Amino acid sequence: MSxxxxxxxxxxxxxxxxxxxxxxxxxxxxFEVHHGEYVAIMGPSGCGKxxxxxxxxxxxxxxVGHYLLGGKDxxxxxxxxxxEIRGAQLGFIFQSYNLIQQLTVLENIEVPxxxxxIGAGAxxxxxxxxxxxxxxxxxxxxxxxxxxxxxxxxxGIARALxxxxxxxxxxxxxxNLDSSxxxxxxxxxxxxxxxQKTIIMVTHDPDIGERAGRIIRLRDGKIxxxxxxxxx
Amino acid sequence: xASLDLHGLAVLFSFGKMRRAVALGFKTLWLHRLRSFLxxxxxxxxxxxxxxxxxxxxGAGHEAQEQIRRLGSQNIILRSVxxxxxxxxxxxxxxxxxxxxxxxxxxxxxxxxxxVKVLAPGRIIRNxxxxxxxxVDAEIVGVVPWYAGIRNLRLKSGRFxxxxxxxxxxxxxxxxxxxxxxxxxxxxxxxxxxxxxSDYYKVVGVVEPELGVxxxxxxxxxxxxxxxxxxIYIPLTAAKSRFGETLMRRSAGTFxxxxxxxxxxxxxxxxxxxxxxxxxxxxxxxxxxxxxKDYEMTVPLELLRQAERTKQIFNxxxxxxxxxxxxxxxxxxxxxxxxxxxxxxxxIGIRRALGAKRRDIIxxxxxxxxxxxxxxxxxxxxxxxxxPIVISHVANMTTIVTPWAPMLAFSISALIGxxxxxxxxxxxxxxxxxxxxxxx
Numbered sequence: 001m002s003x004x005x006x007x008x009x010x011x012x013x014x015x016x017x018x019x020x021x022x023x024x025x026x027x028x029x030x031f032e033v034h035h036g037e038y039v040a041i042m043g044p045s046g047c048g049k050x051x052x053x054x055x056x057x058x059x060x061x062x063x064v065g066h067y068l069l070g071g072k073d074x075x076x077x078x079x080x081x082x083x084e085i086r087g088a089q090l091g092f093i094f095q096s097y098n099l100i101q102q103l104t105v106l107e108n109i110e111v112p113x114x115x116x117x118i119g120a121g122a123x124x125x126x127x128x129x130x131x132x133x134x135x136x137x138x139x140x141x142x143x144x145x146x147x148x149x150x151x152x153x154x155x156g157i158a159r160a161l162x163x164x165x166x167x168x169x170x171x172x173x174x175x176n177l178d179s180s181x182x183x184x185x186x187x188x189x190x191x192x193x194x195x196q197k198t199i200i201m202v203t204h205d206p207d208i209g210e211r212a213g214r215i216i217r218l219r220d221g222k223i224x225x226x227x228x229x230x231x232x
Numbered sequence: 233x234a235s236l237d238l239h240g241l242a243v244l245f246s247f248g249k250m251r252r253a254v255a256l257g258f259k260t261l262w263l264h265r266l267r268s269f270l271x272x273x274x275x276x277x278x279x280x281x282x283x284x285x286x287x288x289x290x291g292a293g294h295e296a297q298e299q300i301r302r303l304g305s306q307n308i309i310l311r312s313v314x315x316x317x318x319x320x321x322x323x324x325x326x327x328x329x330x331x332x333x334x335x336x337x338x339x340x341x342x343x344x345x346x347x348v349k350v351l352a353p354g355r356i357i358r359n360x361x362x363x364x365x366x367x368v369d370a371e372i373v374g375v376v377p378w379y380a381g382i383r384n385l386r387l388k389s390g391r392f393x394x395x396x397x398x399x400x401x402x403x404x405x406x407x408x409x410x411x412x413x414x415x416x417x418x419x420x421x422x423x424x425x426x427x428x429x430s431d432y433y434k435v436v437g438v439v440e441p442e443l444g445v446x447x448x449x450x451x452x453x454x455x456x457x458x459x460x461x462x463x464i465y466i467p468l469t470a471a472k473s474r475f476g477e478t479l480m481r482r483s484a485g486t487f488x489x490x491x492x493x494x495x496x497x498x499x500x501x502x503x504x505x506x507x508x509x510x511x512x513x514x515x516x517x518x519x520x521x522x523x524x525k526d527y528e529m530t531v532p533l534e535l536l537r538q539a540e541r542t543k544q545i546f547n548x549x550x551x552x553x554x555x556x557x558x559x560x561x562x563x564x565x566x567x568x569x570x571x572x573x574x575x576x577x578x579x580i581g582i583r584r585a586l587g588a589k590r591r592d593i594i595x596x597x598x599x600x601x602x603x604x605x606x607x608x609x610x611x612x613x614x615x616x617x618x619x620p621i622v623i624s625h626v627a628n629m630t631t632i633v634t635p636w637a638p639m640l641a642f643s644i645s646a647l648i649g650x651x652x653x654x655x656x657x658x659x660x661x662x663x664x665x666x667x668x669x670x671x672x
Contacts, residue, residue, distance in 0.1 A: 059585060059665045080589050087587015098582045098669070102263050115587035117249055159586070 091160030150181030274561030279612025374471025390437030581668025601653025
């Protein structure tokens with residue numbers, strides 16, 4: 001593992017104001033993730049998992065504290081700069097796949113490249129290559145509605161990989177899938193991990209936690225426990 | 233913040249990216265074909281009504297102006313009119329009613345005003361004109377040869393009579409087209425003799441019908457020919473010697489005679505700029521010598537100005553109506569785009585998560601509205617140019633599509649796309665990505 005962490009949170013607090021009451025969704029969260037790590041974030045619902053993922057995904061800013069992504073402090077970036085970071089350095093995988101319905105498989109995979117201004121030709125080649133890698137080489141011109149849940153999630157993963165991100169952020173990627181297609185998706189993640197991709201995954205499923213090299217448990221916006229199970 | 237980004241749009245987006253954004257816009261709109269089509273209709277109707285209305289207005293105005301222009305913009309036209317009963321003075325209870333412009337009047341005008349020429353003094357007599365058994369009720373007009381030039385009469389065939397024929401009191405005549413059509417439906421009228429009263433006149437030419445002086449002002453735009461009096465033109469000298477100066481009319485047991493020296497005269501002013509002032513002076517010269525108003529004065533230049541003003545008002549009103557219909561179209565587009573933004577909240581969230589900046593979202597929605605209004609504009613221009621053609625064929629009206637009308641209509645429609653697209657686009661761009669992603 002390299003020395004500079006890919007992701008570093010420094011005493012990050014996220015405060016929400018609801019009417020008069022104020023509550024911390026995250027309270028002084030502090031951790032680092034290094035290159036090639038596969039981290040599972042677990043905890044009961046309402047513990048701040050989603051807020052944490054939003055902060056990590058540069059969709060939300062910490063109220064207090066610093067977030068260093070690849071060594072850069074992004075907590076003070078403006079909206080445009082954060083969009084740029086999301087497009088160039090992060091890969092999102094969602095529970096409900098979040099594919100754009102009117103676009104084909106290939107076009108969906110291309111979207112992040114499009115916003116980085118990468119030319120249509122190069123983008124198309126790259127997208128095709130990734131579609132084949134996740135096993136959808138024969139479904140390139142299908143619409144999401146013509147695919148099974150497992151296939152849609154593969155498109156989601158291909159899309160997350162297309163910009164060669166620093167870190168993959170997955171939000172319950174198997175939450176909407178039956179167990180067999182869920183297992184296939186998890187195998188894909190194992191494969192990615194062998195390729196030294198950095199993965200942070202929010203999950204409920206303890207089995208998935210087992211596969212990850214490290215588990216961070218949250219409770220009431222604080223890190224309750226941070227364990228490495230020795231596999232990494 | 234997002235609105236500031238708009239400045240850089242053109243610079244920041246490469247051509248390739250723009251092209252793909254436009255392609256995406258077409259694709260998205262094609263997905264909701266019916267909705268897009270219905271939204272576009274508002275603009276289509278707006279644009280085609282602008283063009284069609286302007287074409288009809290322009291055509292009507294043009295025709296009226298053309299008629300007036302042919303009366304001659306340097307001319308002041310004087311005409312004798314019979315005084316109304318109330319104006320006739322009791323002292324003039326003679327058997328023969330004497331009124332109208334006199335040769336004396338003309339001499340006075342010429343000697344007082346150095347910059348005018350009194351031309352084409354004419355006499356007008358209403359009578360029947362015969363050719364064999366055919367008959368037309370026409371105005372017999374005694375004129376000088378150069379009358380044709382001053383009044384811009386257009387010869388259809390033959391010639392106007394000459395100065396020599398004027399001097400010789402020769403019985404020749406030039407007839408207007410509508411007279412020719414009725415007397416000679418199947419023959420060429422040239423060199424044939426028509427009869428007026430007991431005299432025969434040889435037809436030497438045919439001219440386009442001329443608008444009566446009083447009619448020019450009222451029948452602006454009338455083009456069906458009813459405004460044109462059937463006329464035959466004979467040399468002034470011939471008119472004088474054949475008809476004399478006293479006209480008799482018998483009707484229902486009463487007997488009326490009137491004596492008129494000149495029925496019509498044209499005062500031509502050297503410079504167009506002086507026309508209005510000269511008209512005032514001529515009016516004063518004529519009024520000084522008479523106790524009753526037995527003439528009327530028409531200044532084509534004034535009529536022309538009036539017609540121009542009328543056309544301007546007409547165009548303004550039409551423009552306002554058209555602008556309202558375009559506005560309605562624009563509001564329709566905005567309405568649909570706002571609905572579309574709400575419907576696609578999730579998509580906006582996804583795109584933002586995948587790296588779309590606010591201006592990317594603005595561009596995407598703005599392009600859609602501009603495509604809607606632009607396509608609507610193109611269809612509107614096509615229909616709008618076609619409508620006047622149909623109108624002029626079916627209703628036999630002059631319509632003129634000036635090149636700037638379609639251009640104006642189209643650019644307004646494109647502008648409307650931008651103006652009414654900005655608010656929905658900004659709304660889309662200012663959504664919180666986290667909220668948008670959570671949206672079901």
